[in-house]
Amino acid sequence: MSATPSPDLSRDDVLRAPKVLLHDHLDGGLRPSTVLELAREVGHELPTDPDGDAAALGRWFADAADSGSLERYLETFTHTVAVMQTADALTRVARECVEDLVADGVVYAEVRYAPEQHLEDGLSLDEVVAAVQRGFDEGVAAAEGRIVVRQLLTAMRHAARSMEIAELAVQWRDRGVAGFDIAGAEAGYPPTRHLDAFEYLQRENFHFTIHAGEAFGTPSIWEALQWCGADRLGHGVRIVDDITVAEDGSVELGRLAAYVRDKRIPLELCPASNVQTGAATSVAEHPIGLLTDLRFRITVNTDNRLMSGTSMTEEMWSLVEAFGYGAAELRWFTINAMKSAFLPFDERLALIDEVIKPGYAGLVGPAPADGAAR
Numbered sequence: 001m002s003a004t005p006s007p008d009l010s011r012d013d014v015l016r017a018p019k020v021l022l023h024d025h026l027d028g029g030l031r032p033s034t035v036l037e038l039a040r041e042v043g044h045e046l047p048t049d050p051d052g053d054a055a056a057l058g059r060w061f062a063d064a065a066d067s068g069s070l071e072r073y074l075e076t077f078t079h080t081v082a083v084m085q086t087a088d089a090l091t092r093v094a095r096e097c098v099e100d101l102v103a104d105g106v107v108y109a110e111v112r113y114a115p116e117q118h119l120e121d122g123l124s125l126d127e128v129v130a131a132v133q134r135g136f137d138e139g140v141a142a143a144e145g146r147i148v149v150r151q152l153l154t155a156m157r158h159a160a161r162s163m164e165i166a167e168l169a170v171q172w173r174d175r176g177v178a179g180f181d182i183a184g185a186e187a188g189y190p191p192t193r194h195l196d197a198f199e200y201l202q203r204e205n206f207h208f209t210i211h212a213g214e215a216f217g218t219p220s221i222w223e224a225l226q227w228c229g230a231d232r233l234g235h236g237v238r239i240v241d242d243i244t245v246a247e248d249g250s251v252e253l254g255r256l257a258a259y260v261r262d263k264r265i266p267l268e269l270c271p272a273s274n275v276q277t278g279a280a281t282s283v284a285e286h287p288i289g290l291l292t293d294l295r296f297r298i299t300v301n302t303d304n305r306l307m308s309g310t311s312m313t314e315e316m317w318s319l320v321e322a323f324g325y326g327a328a329e330l331r332w333f334t335i336n337a338m339k340s341a342f343l344p345f346d347e348r349l350a351l352i353d354e355v356i357k358p359g360y361a362g363l364v365g366p367a368p369a370d371g372a373a374r
């Protein structure tokens with residue numbers, strides 16, 4: 001799809017346009033002020049003493065995450081996970097997450113976290129999921145229909161609890177959990193380490209995404225899809241390693257890249273996060289430009305709003321600035337994401353027809369009849 005510079009599209013238009021978020025970590029999206037308050041409450045020592053200055057703490061997270069490596073980026077989560085060990089803290093963080101997403105114009109979100117990381121003060125896995133769901137329910141009720149939110153349960157790929165977490169996700173499938181994921185350091189921890197969990201989920205007709213193709217290349221993506229059966233790819237940005245662009249501009253897709261495009265496998269791209277971990281050198285050079293031109297099923301996501309100092313509005317706006325995208329492209333990303341959500345088909349369709357298309361109508365004119373099929 002060619003970029004159509006859109007001088008008429010303002011940042012405020014992007015803020016107000018409906019947006020869909022499939023890849024956002026609960027423990028990567030706390031308000032800095034909440035980290036400060038909770039750390040004081042539980043006596044967690046923060047790595048910097050900002051003297052009550054929440055903005056300074058926010059800058060510390062962004063600077064520390066701006067590390068050029070996924071492993072160092074992940075070290076910052078010690079300080080968010082540490083303050084999310086009680087039911088009250090989890091509920092608060094989950095409720096504020098919904099409030100922040102509503103303020104950002106997000107109409108549908110799947111928010112993930114790893115329940116196994118929240119057991120240090122004695123909560124059970126079930127109590128963790130219940131506490132998060134309570135916060136989401138409170139946030140959604142206060143938003144009076146402006147947002148739909150689901151949980152994704154993540155298992156940490158270096159650990160050995162994926163089967164237990166997969167079972168937990170299935171137990172909660174009708175109470176707010178829409179899917180499963182694995183996350184954490186990618187190099188050295190291939191998806192097939194957790195094959196039994198993925199096979200179990202497939203037998204249960206459940207949905208899952210896998211962080212793959214972020215800090216490691218095509219073998220990780222290949223395993224995630226062809227061994228584990230992932231519905232979507234968390235990041236998946238390294239699929240460009242299987243795409244050759246010749247000097248004359250002609251493009252050749254390798255077998256894996258062709259498969260991903262042909263099967264419309266959704267890529268949960270997170271531009272700002274990729275720049276911080278070194279998966280891309282800048283937003284302007286991010287492969288999202290090429291992959292969008294080639295019509296892969298691209299979705300735009302935040303990954304970790306705290307560590308990247310970002311939001312859906314910011315991610316979308318950075319693409320408007322870098323690639324000259326207009327409302328038509330933003331609507332395409334949004335409909336792509338809604339079509340790829342782990343929500344029943346009829347509910348996805350209702351959000352596309354009743355919320356997303358009307359929300360963009362004022363910006364790009366009425367959606368074409370085949371708008372959802374682009």
Ligand SMILES: O=c1[nH]cnc2c1ncn2[C@H]1C[C@H](O)[C@@H](CO)O1
Nearest residue numbers: 025027077112113114154183184211
């Ligand atoms: O982008 C990521 N890649 C791999 N792992 C990640 C990423 N962002 C967050 N995580 C990890 C750190 C969190 O503690 C965990 C669960 O949300 O997932």
Ligand SMILES: [Zn+2]
Nearest residue numbers: 183211234303
């Ligand atoms: Zn992630």
